[in-house]
Amino acid sequence: MKVSIIGATGYGGLELLRFLHNHKEVEEIGLFTSSEEGTVFSDKFPHLTNIYNQPLLKIDYDVLAKSDVVFASTPSGVSSTLFPPLVNRGPKLIDLSGDFRLKNLESYESWYKKKPAPKEAVEKSVYGLTEWNEAAIKTSDLIANPGCYPTAVLLSILPLIKHQLIDPSFLVIDAKSGISGAGNKPSNTTHYSEANESFSIYKINEHQHIPEIEQAISMFTDTETTITFNTHLVPMTRGILATSYAQVTEGVTQKQLVDCLTSTYENHPFVRVIQEASSMGTNRVKGSNYCDIYVKLDERTKRATIIGVIDNLVKGAAGQAIQNMNVQFGLPQQTGLQLVPYFI
Ligand SMILES: NC(=O)C1=CN([C@@H]2O[C@H](COP(=O)(O)OP(=O)(O)OC[C@H]3O[C@@H](n4cnc5c(N)ncnc54)[C@H](OP(=O)(O)O)[C@@H]3O)[C@@H](O)[C@H]2O)C=CC1
Numbered sequence: 396m397k398v399s400i401i402g403a404t405g406y407g408g409l410e411l412l413r414f415l416h417n418h419k420e421v422e423e424i425g426l427f428t429s430s431e432e433g434t435v436f437s438d439k440f441p442h443l444t445n446i447y448n449q450p451l452l453k454i455d456y457d458v459l460a461k462s463d464v465v466f467a468s469t470p471s472g473v474s475s476t477l478f479p480p481l482v483n484r485g486p487k488l489i490d491l492s493g494d495f496r497l498k499n500l501e502s503y504e505s506w507y508k509k510k511p512a513p514k515e516a517v518e519k520s521v522y523g524l525t526e527w528n529e530a531a532i533k534t535s536d537l538i539a540n541p542g543c544y545p546t547a548v549l550l551s552i553l554p555l556i557k558h559q560l561i562d563p564s565f566l567v568i569d570a571k572s573g574i575s576g577a578g579n580k581p582s583n584t585t586h587y588s589e590a591n592e593s594f595s596i597y598k599i600n601e602h603q604h605i606p607e608i609e610q611a612i613s614m615f616t617d618t619e620t621t622i623t624f625n626t627h628l629v630p631m632t633r634g635i636l637a638t639s640y641a642q643v644t645e646g647v648t649q650k651q652l653v654d655c656l657t658s659t660y661e662n663h664p665f666v667r668v669i670q671e672a673s674s675m676g677t678n679r680v681k682g683s684n685y686c687d688i689y690v691k692l693d694e695r696t697k698r699a700t701i702i703g704v705i706d707n708l709v710k711g712a713a714g715q716a717i718q719n720m721n722v723q724f725g726l727p728q729q730t731g732l733q734l735v736p737y738f739i
């Protein structure tokens with residue numbers, strides 16, 4: 396397979412390359428840039444010396460059209476214009492940004508403060524939460540890869556909402572992310588001296604992943620709800636831990652909650668239902684495509700604490716994008732993604 400990465404110099408792009416390098420069906424990887432045409436990739440990233448000594452390529456539709464797959468790992472507002480001319484020209488398109496995720500264009504404009512992608516392209520796109528949308532992904536030519544936070548949240552709560560074990564009307568979600576979630580462009584909030592030794596909340600009640608999570612709950616469980624969702628920055632490089640709180644339906648037991656998660660994911664290699672809370676942590680999934688999930692009923696309040704943990708750059712971005720590519724090409728989902736977590 397011939398694969399192209401637009402935004403190869405970013406964090407998502409580098410992770411795509413790290414996994415695609417080990418993918419047995421990938422023969423050629425084109426690295427595309429909007430700002431550094433001709434730069435030798437390994438000069439910019441010396442850890443890739445003698446591995447990727449090729450020059451970065453200018454974004455050119457005729458070259459991209461010859462690929463089997465084109466990944467866009469670019470800031471929001473970029474693929475909305477870059478991808479539409481490639482629709483129906485041959486390659487499968489996989490977008491890691493939020494540009495094709497929200498079906499309601501006004502909602503995209505109001506949450507992302509950017510001009511939405513053309514309606515026809517958004518209508519054509521398929522939401523790439525692999526474990527929940529495999530059939531549609533299989534036949535899709537344009538994938539909207541989910542956001543990092545929505546992946547951790549949705550994989551942990553969707554089974555419990557679908558089986559009516561929790562009340563979705565008062566979902567409170569508290570999520571924390573490592574700094575690589577903000578991409579490679581330095582800013583005050585990601586500056587080492589300001590982020591290190593600090594734990595902060597950001598985008599209170601205004602995070603762009605709120606409508607995405609609500610839309611996916613509706614799409615996969617036929618439930619309309621509004622959520623409270625807040626995000627925090629943790630002074631570490633990788634990882635997301637998302638904790639959701641919800642009242643359980645009357646009479647629901649701890650065993651029912653765990654059984655529901657276990658049976659939902661028994662045939663899904665990348666979602667692991669964890670039995671002990673002490674085994675949940677970002678270092679248990681770091682560098683891997685796993686999503687670990689956990690649920691605990693508080694017998695006193697009848698509220699469930701539901702946790703999802705991922706590596707934001709892998710299951711939250713590049714890993715899930717490659718998992719979707721595997722589904723599109725009829726390959727086993729694990730192809731190229733079988734790295735075990737770093738742990739330390
Ligand atoms: N970081 C994360 O954990 C996650 C990120 N995402 C989403 O994935 C996308 C990529 O994220 P991430 O890799 O972190 O971002 P980065 O900021 O690290 O990288 C983005 C890359 O996009 C390229 N780019 C910038 N502007 C343009 C443009 N106008 N046209 C073409 N390319 C452009 C740049 O490369 P160059 O200058 O060489 O063109 C840049 O290196 C974003 O939309 C992000 O929101 C989704 C899930 C998780």
Ligand SMILES: CC(=O)N[C@@H](CCC(=O)OP(=O)(O)O)C(=O)O
Binds near residue numbers: 471491492543626
């Ligand atoms: C730590 C951090 O800043 N994380 C980013 C994650 C953004 C992201 O993944 O953007 P999409 O909208 O393309 O999904 C944020 O919270 O905005």
